[in-house]
Each structure stands twice: as C-alpha cells, then as structure tokens.
Amino acid sequence: MGRKSKPTAIILHRIIFLLAAMTDFAIARLDAATPDFRARLADLLAFNDATDSAVSGAVSEILAAVKSRGDAAVIEYTARFDRMNVSDMAALELSREELNAALGKLPLRLEQSLRRAAERIRVYHEKQRQESWTYTEEDGTVLGQQVTALDRVGLYVPGGKAAYPSSVLMNAIPAKVAGVRELIMVVPTPDGVKNDLVLAAAAVAGVDRVFRVGGAQAVAALAYGTETIPQVDKIVGPGNAYVAEAKRRVFGIVGIDMIAGPSEILVICDGKTDPDWIAMDLFSQAEHDELAQSILISPDAAYLDAVEASIRKLLPTLPRQDVITASIANRAGLILCRDLAEAAEIANHIAPEHLELSVADPDAMLPLIRHAGAIFMGRNTCEALGDYCAGPNHVLPTSRTARFSSPLGVYDFQKRSSLIHVSDQGAQTLGEIAAALAYGEGLQAHGRSAEYRMGR
Numbered sequence: 001m002g003r004k005s006k007p008t009a010i011i012l013h014r015i016i017f018l019l020a021a022m023t024d025f026a027i028a029r030l031d032a033a034t035p036d037f038r039a040r041l042a043d044l045l046a047f048n049d050a051t052d053s054a055v056s057g058a059v060s061e062i063l064a065a066v067k068s069r070g071d072a073a074v075i076e077y078t079a080r081f082d083r084m085n086v087s088d089m090a091a092l093e094l095s096r097e098e099l100n101a102a103l104g105k106l107p108l109r110l111e112q113s114l115r116r117a118a119e120r121i122r123v124y125h126e127k128q129r130q131e132s133w134t135y136t137e138e139d140g141t142v143l144g145q146q147v148t149a150l151d152r153v154g155l156y157v158p159g160g161k162a163a164y165p166s167s168v169l170m171n172a173i174p175a176k177v178a179g180v181r182e183l184i185m186v187v188p189t190p191d192g193v194k195n196d197l198v199l200a201a202a203a204v205a206g207v208d209r210v211f212r213v214g215g216a217q218a219v220a221a222l223a224y225g226t227e228t229i230p231q232v233d234k235i236v237g238p239g240n241a242y243v244a245e246a247k248r249r250v251f252g253i254v255g256i257d258m259i260a261g262p263s264e265i266l267v268i269c270d271g272k273t274d275p276d277w278i279a280m281d282l283f284s285q286a287e288h289d290e291l292a293q294s295i296l297i298s299p300d301a302a303y304l305d306a307v308e309a310s311i312r313k314l315l316p317t318l319p320r321q322d323v324i325t326a327s328i329a330n331r332a333g334l335i336l337c338r339d340l341a342e343a344a345e346i347a348n349h350i351a352p353e354h355l356e357l358s359v360a361d362p363d364a365m366l367p368l369i370r371h372a373g374a375i376f377m378g379r380n381t382c383e384a385l386g387d388y389c390a391g392p393n394h395v396l397p398t399s400r401t402a403r404f405s406s407p408l409g410v411y412d413f414q415k416r417s418s419l420i421h422v423s424d425q426g427a428q429t430l431g432e433i434a435a436a437l438a439y440g441e442g443l444q445a446h447g448r449s450a451e452y453r454m455g456r
Contacts, residue, residue, distance in 0.1 A: 025329035027308055032337045032346060044333045045350065047261060047291070047399060052241070059216045059245045066220035071227045077217040082159075082190045084212070089228035094199065094210040102199035111200070117389035118169050118204045124391030125177045128410040132419075140423030141430070145416050149179035152230060153413060154222035154254075155207065156237035156247075157198060159188035159214050164238075165201035166387060170394050171236045171257075171408065172205035178413035183207050184232060186222065188214020214239075219246035223254045236395070236408065257408055261399035262291040262331075265383055266352035266372075268343045269307075270359040271300030273379045279310035281356060284384050286327035287320040293331040295350070297343045304334045344368035351402040354383045373402045427453040 030040050065073040071089045078092065079085045086092055103111065134144030153175050157168055168185070175183050185202055189195075189212040202210055211229060213221060219239075223246075225231030234255035235247055247256045265285040267278055282294035298304055311328065315321050337343045344365060347355055351371035359365055362377035369375060373396030376383055387394045395408035422430060431450040438446035 025325060027311065027328060028333045029304070030333055030335045032335060032342055041333075041335075041346070041349070044295075044331070045293075045400070047293075055241050055245050059242055059249060062216040062242075063220045063223075063246060063249060066217055066226065067224045070221075070225075071229075074213055074217050074221050074226060074229070077215065078188075078213055081215055081217075082188050082212075084189070084192050089211075089226075092212045093228070094194075094212065096203075099199050099203035099207070099210065102194070102196040103203045105196050106200055110197070113389075114165065114169075114197075114200060114204055117166070118173060118201075120389055120391045121169050121173045121393075122177060125174045125393070125410050128174070129177060130411060130414055130416075134419060137426065139425035139429065141426035142419065142421040142423075144419040146419055147414050147416055149181070150175075150233040150255075150413050150415065151180070152182045152184065152232045153180050154219075154232035154235040154237075155183060155185045156214075156218060156222075156235060156239050156243060157185055157187040158239055159190060159195065159198075163195040163198050165195075165197045166394065167238060168198060168201035168207070169205050172202070172207050174393065174408060174410045175236075175413045176206050178410045180413050182209070182230075184222065184229065185210045186213045186218035186229075188212065188218070214243075216242045216246035219243055219250060223250035234413070236412070238395075257395065257412060258397060258401070258405065260395075260397075262293060263288045264293045264295075264353040264398055265356065266295045266297065266347055266350055266354065267356040267358055268340065268347060268365075269296065269298045269300075269303065269356075270340060271298050271303035272360060273358045275303065275306040275310040276314060277379070277382070278307050278358065279314050281358075281382055281384075282307075282311065282328070282332065283314070283318060283324050284382070284387075285354065286324040286332065287318065288323075288327075290323055290326040291331065292327045294328065295333045295335065295352070297335040297337055297346055299337050299339050299343065301336050304336060308334060340365060341368060347372065351397075351400045353396045353398045353402065354386070356381065356383060371402045373397050373405075373407055422453075 028044055030037060062077060075086060075089065130147045132144065132146045134142055136142050155171050158164065172183055185207045187198060187210065219235060221229040222232045222235050232254055236257040238260060244259050248259055263285045265282060267281055269278055278296060282296060285292045286294050296304065296307055315324060318324060335346065337346060340359060347369060348371045353373040354376065355369065355372035356376040357365050358379050366375070366377065374386055374392060376386060386392060393407045393409055397405035431454040434450040435447040438450065
C-alpha cells in the first residue's frame with residue numbers, strides 16, 4: 001500500500017503524541033520500591049499493535065491481485081501508490097551498472113564509511129556460519145546434520161523519506177555469508193526518485209537484482225512470484241504497516257524474519273556516566289518514531305534528575321525534536337531501583353531490543369542479563385555504533401520478544417537437514433526399538449517397515 005498512508009489507530013496515536021509535544025511535558029518516573037511498580041511498568045510498556053481493518057482489507061486485496069495477475073498487478077499498484085507510470089517490469093528493474101553508478105556518486109568519506117561498515121558486518125557474521133557434521137556409532141550407523149543455504153531471499157527496503165542503507169547491509173550481508181544463491185531487493189521509489197545511498201549499499205553488499213517496487217505488492221511478488229520477479233524462500237527487511245501485514249499473511253508460503261514493533265532502548269546506569277551522553281542515547285531511539293520507547297534505570301535518584309535536566313537542555317538542539325518530544329513524553333520512563341541487581345531483574349522483564357550497560361564493570365553485570373536483543377557494554381558503547389558499524393546485526397527482536405527471539409544472523413539464511421545412514425547391525429538394533437514403539441502406537445506399517453530390515 002502507499003507508504004504515506006498509516007492505519008487509523010497509529011494516526012490517532014501520533015496526533016495525541018504530537019499534541020503532547022507542543023506542551024511542557026512530563027517524563028514518567030517510576031520507583032521499583034512502590035507497591036504499584038509492576039502495574040505502572042506494564043502501562044508504560046503497553047503498545048497496541050492490532051492491525052487496522054482498513055490495512056487488513058487493502059493488503060488482502062493486493063495479495064490476491066498480485067497472486068492472480070502477476071506483473072500487471074504490480075505495475076498497476078506501483079502507478080497508483082508511487083505515481084510511476086511504466087509499461088512493463090523492465091522499467092522497474094535496476095541494472096548492476098546503475099547500482100555501481102550510485103556508489104560512484106557518493107562523496108569519498110561516505111563511500112569509505114559504507115565499505116568499512118560492510119566489511120565489519122561481514123567479518124562478524126562469518127563467525128556465525130554453521131557447518132555440516134556427522135558422527136559414527138560403534139555399529140557403523142552414521143548420524144549427522146547437513147547445513148545448506150536458502151536458494152533465494154527477498155529483501156524489502158523502505159523508500160521515500162524512510163531510506164536506511166544500513167538496513168541493506170545488515171540484511172544482505174548475512175544472507176551472502178550464508179551462501180544464498182540469489183538476493184532480490186525491492187525498494188519503492190515514489191515519483192521515480194532513487195536514493196543513491198541505498199542503491200550504493202546494495203552494490204557493496206552484493207545484491208543480485210533490484211526492483212523499484214514497494215508496499216504489499218512487493219511482498220506479494222516475492223512470496224508468490226510473477227512473470228518477472230521470481231518467488232523467494234524468505235522475505236526479510238523492515239516496512240510500514242502494510243508491509244508488516246503482508247509479511248504476516250504470506251508466512252508459511254515463504255519464511256519471514258520477524259514482525260517488528262517500535263524501536264526500543266533501555267539504559268542501566270550506575271550514575272557515573274555523563275548525563276548528556278545518556279540523554280542523547282535515549283534520543284537516538286526516540287528520533288526514529290513517536291512510538292519508540294526510551295527507558296533509563298538507575299539506583300541514583302539524583303542522577304535520574306540530572307538526565308532529565310539534560311533531556312530538556314539538549315532536546316531543542318535536535319532537528320527531529322518534535323518526534324523525540326512526542327516519544328519521550330508518552331513512552332519514555334526514568335526508573336529508580338534499589339541496586340544494579342534489581343535493575344537487571346527489571347531489564348529481563350522488559351527484554352529490550354537494545355540494552356546499554358553504562359556501568360563501571362559491565363562484565364560483572366553481564367551474567368545477570370538473560371533477555372535482550374543486543375547488549376552494549378561500558379560507557380563508550382553507545383547504541384548508535386551497533387546501528388551502523390560495530391559488526392553485530394541491528395535487526396533485533398522488539399516488544400519483549402527478546403525473551404524467545406534472537407538478532408537476525410547467518411543462521412536465518414541457513415537450514416538444517418538431519419542425516420541418518422543405518423548400518424546392517426544398526427538396522428537390527430534400531431529396528432527392534434522402532435517396531436516396539438510403532439506397534440505400541442498402533443501403526444503397523446511403521447513396525448513392519450522396520451522389521452523387513454531385520455529379516456523378519
């Protein structure tokens with residue numbers, strides 16, 4: 001669907017948040033020692049991610065149209081939502097030469113930074129690659145696991161105002177490290193305007209094909225395949241509410257990475273870090289979106305006051321102050337705890353996307369942390385470094401899903417097949433066990449299949 005459209009519920013959220021930004025706002029203050037702390041924390045964390053019925057209906061229509069009419073439907077929706085009138089899909093595909101040309105247009109410092117970030121991301125993810133393995137039992141039976149890469153992956157990249165070349169690197173490079181044969185990127189270009197930095201990132205990351213298509217129609221094309229865009233095995237990458245709903249609906253036909261919620265940062269500080277640093281770290285997530293969440297936990301009440309003062313001092317200096325103010329006023333929290341152990345306990349309950357341990361000895365605190373997408377250790381380690389160039393992936397679980405989910409990585413682009421090669425002797429031993437269990441379950445064909453190998 002059109003990227004400028006938003007579901008009704010989110011539009012109302014943002015109107016309310018922006019109204020709050022026009023007034024002298026209060027930042028939520030919580031004290032872990034009060035009886036109502038857990039209830040207040042639950043209210044702070046609450047986020048309604050229900051899909052608007054208009055979004056659901058529109059996505060359903062688009063998916064059905066692309067599935068049945070292929071390229072023709074993609075071209076129609078691209079004209080309707082991105083104001084690009086083209087006669088065929090060839091006009092929507094970018095060549096390798098165009099990607100390289102975009103890379104060549106970048107200022108030298110920006111090109112070098114893009115390449116250095118890509119290399120750091122590649123080096124980190126190469127350590128994640130899993131290999132096949134086997135072992136042989138005494139009777140000669142061989143068991144193991146064969147690890148293979150996905151054949152083809154689709155990468156969705158937002159276009160228009162929300163253009164993130166770092167997301168191209170973070171999604172494409174692990175896929176390539178895993179050995180994915182073909183990586184197809186879709187990116188909307190409203191009014192035909194291309195983002196050179198995004199295209200340059202695609203060139204550096206080794207993306208194979210790029211189509212100027214976005215919205216639910218791009219997800220549908222990747223999931224079902226059209227005459228021009230081949231069907232992929234998995235779709236990764238962020239998008240708006242229409243893209244998220246489309247990914248949710250095609251899951252099962254293809255794999256997806258995750259359905260991400262608003263960005264989050266949780267900082268645990270012992271009260272010794274410059275409060276301006278922490279205020280800016282909180283802003284680094286708040287500037288993403290009015291619904292982003294920034295939380296600070298500290299055992300030092302005076303320090304929480306100092307950080308709040310820094311927030312109010314530094315906020316007017318930032319270009320996105322309206323967005324940041326709305327986020328801070330409505331979803332931020334300053335939490336007073338008894339000690340760092342309790343801070344870790346609260347953090348585990350929140351299970352944040354980004355967790356900063358801005359303390360004197362982060363290594364000593366690390367064993368207390370069980371749930372977080374990424375952990376940034378020490379006063380110098382701001383979350384922004386992880387977004388761009390530290391090396392680990394910035395595609396992270398949100399909305400408390402770090403309790404059971406992990407960052408995007410090479411393992412998301414690999415799959416595993418079990419290997420079983422039974423020897424003559426193994427057929428006797430295993431057959432006896434399998435037949436007994438099969439008959440116990442009432443599955444005679446299973447039992448007889450095993451017994452045939454036993455010579456019965």
